[in-house]
Amino acid sequence: MRKITLFLLLLGLALAASPMQDRLEQTIKSGGEKFAKDLLTRDEGQAICSQYRDKLPAVQVQGFLDKQRALIKYPADNKLIGDWKEGEKIFTAAARGNCYACHTADPKEAAAGNVGPSLTGYGARGNSDPIVKYTYEKIYNAWAYSPCSTMYRAGVHGILKPEEVANVVAFLIDPASPVNKK
């Protein structure tokens, strides 16, 4: 009896879910081929975040984080701190990192947004292995630390190559970087 109820419940869910999905797909396709391609080729992480409106049920969090972590790639030489001057260019350029859209960093850059936390003085955390690794992974894939965060996954999407992420890490951590100048 219990089994039948469960079966009916699942069947109901499946029936309710699929016309909704079909209709959404049709609606998206009305926007044109390219729009549909951009919206329907979402990766698994995007699909899950969309479904739960960025608030994952607690039981799903660990699995989500593990899958996101598995997407992170590292530089061939495994050097996670690169050249801060190159990193600054990437951090600043709108078509590259575009990090100032959301973060303050070099205190001289006034046109910085406040969607994310301030990164000014980030180097005060030091350059121990765990700090460097966290910073690298956070920038490569922000969702490996906070599911469905506002921060986009620069490495996962190939916007920044591993070596470029390492350069941005240097911009945040190197004591000579303007981020860390008093």
Place this chain on the structure above:
Amino acid sequence: MRSSRVWLVIAALVGATLLALAQQAPSPEEEVARQKKLILEQSGILPGELYAAQGEDLFKKKRGPNNVSLEGCDFGLGAGKTEGAYAELPRYFADTNRVEDLDTRIVTCMVSLQGFKAADIKRSDVVAIAAYVASKSNGRPVKVRLDDVKEVAVYAMGKQLWYTRAGAQDFSCAVCHETNGGKRIRLQRLALVQADKVASHWPAYRFSNDQLWTMEDRIRGCYKQTRVTEPNYYSDAIIALSLYMSVAANGADVDAPGFVR
């Protein structure tokens, strides 16, 4: 005692610095007000009103293969009735069996009444006419209902699209206009689209690019800036998002064309 006085001095200094900073960079709201005043002083009229006047001409002129005006167009309150019609759009129309927003309804009438071919319709004409028709609802509260099943369904699609994260920057409308609404991305304030009921001031004149935009243009612009290809004009995808945001704006007085950055 001594230390409390030191704290007072520090507090005063910090306060003065914050004030100076605030004065240096006008808030986005102040900047909009300043630009509006400037334009009014220079030309005595807001550009949005010029677009609406141009739209009125286009609306009343006999045009198209059938050589008739748009005065017989039904925007939902009956043929020829424009007063207050925009406040209730988007809505379901039985003649096309479709939920249509203002832009789409104008195109429908240009095709069915005036005999234009859809492909020949100039976007700039639709925008000007939209400015005019929308202005005929000024001062009336937005009152978009979900009465018809089609309206309910399209609204549900709009809500899904609102939360859909896509593209290389993992954005959704909600990320910028709900989760982070009120914050600044670079120097631009992110509108809290639902809470601020912004749909009530669209179509709007944008002083940053000197153009009149309808909600369709605004939605396409936001997709584009997040590097997602814009959906086609007059598509169900755009209409769904527009319906979703219009329902959120219910109760706010229409003020169109608005004046925005």
